[in-house]
Amino acid sequence: MGYQGEDTIFALSSGVERAAIAVLRVSGGESARLLVQLCGKLPPPRQAVLRRIWQDATTRDNLLDEALVLWFPGPRSYTGEDGFELHLHAGPAIIQAVSAALVDHGARPAEPGEFTRRAFLNGRMDLIEAEGVADLVNAETEGQRRQALAQTEGALSRMYDGWAQRLKRVLAFQEALIDFPDEDLPPEVEEGILADIASLIADMERHIAEGQRGERIRRGVVFAITGPPNAGKSSLLNWLADRDAAIVSPIAGTTRDALEIVGSLAGIRVTFVDTAGLRETEDEIEAEGVRRALFHVKQADCVIQMFAADDPPQTVFANAVLVGNKTDIAPVPVEIAGVAVVPISLKTAQGLDTLRQMLEDRVRALTASSSGMPLLTRARHSAGVKDACACLREAMRQDWPEMRGEELRLAMRALGRLTGHVGVEDLLDAIFGQFCIGK
Numbered sequence: 091m092g093y094q095g096e097d098t099i100f101a102l103s104s105g106v107e108r109a110a111i112a113v114l115r116v117s118g119g120e121s122a123r124l125l126v127q128l129c130g131k132l133p134p135p136r137q138a139v140l141r142r143i144w145q146d147a148t149t150r151d152n153l154l155d156e157a158l159v160l161w162f163p164g165p166r167s168y169t170g171e172d173g174f175e176l177h178l179h180a181g182p183a184i185i186q187a188v189s190a191a192l193v194d195h196g197a198r199p200a201e202p203g204e205f206t207r208r209a210f211l212n213g214r215m216d217l218i219e220a221e222g223v224a225d226l227v228n229a230e231t232e233g234q235r236r237q238a239l240a241q242t243e244g245a246l247s248r249m250y251d252g253w254a255q256r257l258k259r260v261l262a263f264q265e266a267l268i269d270f271p272d273e274d275l276p277p278e279v280e281e282g283i284l285a286d287i288a289s290l291i292a293d294m295e296r297h298i299a300e301g302q303r304g305e306r307i308r309r310g311v312v313f314a315i316t317g318p319p320n321a322g323k324s325s326l327l328n329w330l331a332d333r334d335a336a337i338v339s340p341i342a343g344t345t346r347d348a349l350e351i352v353g354s355l356a357g358i359r360v361t362f363v364d365t366a367g368l369r370e371t372e373d374e375i376e377a378e379g380v381r382r383a384l385f386h387v388k389q390a391d392c393v394i395q396m397f398a399a400d401d402p403p404q405t406v407f408a409n410a411v412l413v414g415n416k417t418d419i420a421p422v423p424v425e426i427a428g429v430a431v432v433p434i435s436l437k438t439a440q441g442l443d444t445l446r447q448m449l450e451d452r453v454r455a456l457t458a459s460s461s462g463m464p465l466l467t468r469a470r471h472s473a474g475v476k477d478a479c480a481c482l483r484e485a486m487r488q489d490w491p492e493m494r495g496e497e498l499r500l501a502m503r504a505l506g507r508l509t510g511h512v513g514v515e516d517l518l519d520a521i522f523g524q525f526c527i528g529k
């Protein structure tokens with residue numbers, strides 16, 4: 091299934107910030123002609139050569155820049171099409187002039203994600219790998235980088251492809267049962283089919299059970315800081331942010347709007363959300379703040395429940411990190427409702443190192459793979475695996491060979507949609523639309 095994008099597209103593939111070099115990337119069937127038009131004859135494939143870039147090299151009209159040029163003939167290119175890169179001096183006027191020349195000669199600016207979309211359509215990568223590319227470009231932390239790189243290199247795809255292969259084999263046996271109903275096939279055949287389906291279900295269930303770990307690495311672990319007014323929540327946020335992000339005051343009910351800061355812990359992206367102190371209040375604005383606080387507590391991956399030493403709580407949120415602040419004014423209980431209290435003082439800095447370690451442990455626990463399998467990183471993956479798994483469970487319940495075969499085919503289809511091997515046209519805009527331009 092070859093694919094040639096009708097248009098030859100180009101984009102600035104380096105960032106838009108001021109830099110020394112700007113990489114302009116071009117892909118499509120007209121690439122060779124365009125490159126000759128800009129800089130004379132084609133350079134040898136995949137070798138950087140220094141060339142003058144002209145508005146029109148054939149007439150030596152209007153010299154635009156001197157640049158490194160790389161010629162990537164298809165199909166061994168990123169998109170699978172012919173393409174080239176110009177490593178220009180990064181002045182905005184140069185980028186502008188070369189872009190205008192490309193348009194004059196018949197190219198058009200690329201849409202977000204269009205290069206990677208073409209790579210997918212030309213079979214250079216599957217959907218999961220393409221999503222990995224988007225994540226890699228956006229990676230800010232070690233955890234994000236490592237996970238995205240593994241996904242781009244096909245770790246997750248290989249697992250899904252492996253399942254599809256096993257399923258294909260089961261389906262082949264199942265079809266033998268359908269095609270030769272009257273032959274005396276040994277009972278081991280059917281037993282083998284059921285055992286194989288059961289083992290596929292078990293693998294899928296383990297994968298699903300790892301839940302949102304991979305997604306958490308990708309988008310970051312969210313901590314909501316909650317507790318009564320004046321517990322020191324905003325003071326904690328400022329310490330975590332290492333700056334004066336939130337207003338701190340002795341007035342109860344200072345924080346109203348939720349305030350988010352982003353950082354990294356144990357190599358994982360984290361978001362801390364400071365929220366309004368929880369209490370009954372007549373003040374309409376504060377009450378709205380409390381409603382928002384409860385919303386964030388519900389959404390968070392983990393809650394940091396804070397209290398002041400002189401105001402300990404009766405109850406503890408599920409899975410909360412329980413922090414007793416202001417140990418400088420009073421001692422805090424060792425535990426409340428069976429949950430250990432981390433004693434700290436934001437005033438004297440007592441216990442803060444221990445708290446940081448506990449938060450790092452929490453982040454690791456929320457993101458580590460316990461099965462050793464690659465983690466699913468998007469809701470799309472989790473929905474796809476769940477679909478496939480549901481079909482397999484249904485297949486186990488079916489006694490009729492034809493019905494079981496049908497469920498197995500549906501499971502196969504669900505796996506195929508995951509990697510993009512079947513029927514995903516309707517998904518492409520949603521997936522590639524999230525990319526930046528130039529990828």
Ligand SMILES: Nc1nc2c(ncn2[C@@H]2O[C@H](COP(=O)(O)OP(=O)(O)OP(=O)(O)O)[C@@H](O)[C@H]2O)c(=O)[nH]1
Binds near residue numbers: 325326342344368
């Ligand atoms: N003695 C003492 N005071 C603290 C400590 N941490 C914070 N405070 C003070 O406690 C008061 C309340 O702190 P905040 O950080 O505003 O508390 P909060 O939980 O955000 O309060 P609300 O936003 O009103 O819910 C401020 O006056 C802080 O300076 C501490 O460890 N010891």
Ligand SMILES: [K+]
Binds near residue numbers: 338342
């Ligand atoms: K306060």
Ligand SMILES: [Mg+2]
Binds near residue numbers: 325337364365366
């Ligand atoms: Mg506050």
